[in-house]
Amino acid sequence: MLILNRTQIVSLLPQVDLIGSLEQGFVDYSQGKCIVPPVGELLLERGEVHIKYGCIRDERFYVIKIASGFYQNPQLGLASSNGLMQLFEQKTGQLAAILLDEGLLTDVRTAVAGAVCAKYLAPKDVDCIGIIGTGTQAKLQAEYVSSIVGCRTIRVWGRNQQNVVEYQRQLEGLGFCVLIADSVQQLCHDSRLIITTTPSSEPIIKAEWIKPGTHITAVGSDTTEKQELDSQLLAKADLLIADSKEQCQHRGEIAKAFSGNHIRMEEVSELGEVIAKGMGRAEDEHITIADLTGVAVQDIKIAESIFLAAQG
Amino acid sequence: MLILNRTQIVSLLPQVDLIGSLEQGFVDYSQGKCIVPPVGELLLERGEVHIKYGCIRDERFYVIKIASGFYQNPQLGLASSNGLMQLFEQKTGQLAAILLDEGLLTDVRTAVAGAVCAKYLAPKDVDCIGIIGTGTQAKLQAEYVSSIVGCRTIRVWGRNQQNVVEYQRQLEGLGFCVLIADSVQQLCHDSRLIITTTPSSEPIIKAEWIKPGTHITAVGSDTTEKQELDSQLLAKADLLIADSKEQCQHRGEIAKAFSGNHIRMEEVSELGEVIAKGMGRAEDEHITIADLTGVAVQDIKIAESIFLAAQG
Incomplete structure (x- = not known):
């Protein structure tokens, strides 16, 4: 039985074809090959715990992910989010690996999904990636999406100016050119590929x-x-894309537009279909939107990929 | 973060006051101090996986147990049941320990619950413990119950004579005197403390x-x-006792008797109440029955006890 800590997982990540692995996962999901029971939830006084689990039928592993958010942790010098993933053999139930990733793999698989969307849907010749928000996803999306679209210029906007400047400093340290947008409107004007990464409960981007x-x-x-x-x-x-049509009907941007009668679910395509059909932008002038709410198959595929990389 | 394997856990068990720990757990449960969300379930082609989790409010840990049953495993030389328990800090969500007990702690906490029942409800001067069944619980109940009632004579009955003889051999190896009953009726005639441990779907003991x-x-x-x-x-x-009145209304012996209108739920007491009130047998001639269906607080308490023992 394999146990990997976060440092070991970080060193394995560059060896893994995360894009290819997640693409296959989204295709399997859209083809109905996944077993994903309802998420388990434990609500505590200071935090919440989610248990997400499932498998792709007839593949080697099932994966159980335990993810937590304890929002007073930063006062104690601890990260607010944490987590681990466990792989078990589908044929025998034997525990194959514990990935003590502390939530890293969830962040990475979310960023990789953004890169998959960019691969199929970004316009040709992106000369700047517009990023709204300055947190972990804002950084990881820049890293993973830039590797796909071949552009290392970021235009960023965030509510908190101090965080924006810190974001610029960090990304420039990774070799990006980072321009700070004065407003979301300016960012939208100047960017043909935009990624929104905030926990906003009010629309930030106007039509x-x-x-x-x-x-x-x-x-x-x-x-x-x-x-x-x-x-x-x-x-x-x-073109409207959901990572999971079922989930996006109830959560995220599509859910809001659907419940407000702005769109019909029949207009929405699923990311796995887009990948399976090799669909992309039908017209250069099209506006395309992908809504990512996060599906368990991403956890399953990234955990499996890390395990296989560790096995060499 | 502590990781213990089955061998390490076995060596820690004798250091732990399991009876005291589980008694406290049952009392906490009956006093409504536990948070126990619904069990998670993953059904696969060759097996099933259950995720049981919860905590006692305001105590140190929450516990997540993953237990599996893969019934073709013995053909591969593997145990059919398996499992692990994980302890996390309630205040921060940090992982404190992984107990790779392979299902042992579930077996033990079930046997200890039997010992708790015997402590409060067994008649005085038990001269033989009647055990129905010959599996893991039949062995563990003999061990844990005998330590409470101070009797090392077992009267056993099982459907399969070969298993009965093997049971006798194993228990005699542990210093028990084991008598084989010809029938359940004979066992009942000769035993004033009886433990039933079979997966039967038809009543074995007649009134x-x-x-x-x-x-x-x-x-x-x-x-x-x-x-x-x-x-x-x-x-x-x-006197009728349930480990959990809520659960026993839907599962186990009490559920059968309740749904058949043989008893009312108001006649049933909860084990935690019996312990809290120090209740026992009101009359020597009473017939008392405890129905154990297994509650998450047992997992929480035994995992915590092993962790604390490992910490010294």
């Missing part, structure tokens, strides 16, 4: 700000409350 | 076989299907 030929990946909203995109913008889009 | 002054602990049935005791016997009992 009229988005120019033809833009792709947006919305990562921030994964609940019924959160919303980053004006529902009018989804109504205006030429 | 008329049980003499006044007998205590029975029924361990085998934990589902809606399984049943070891004739419902008439529950109707005849002077």
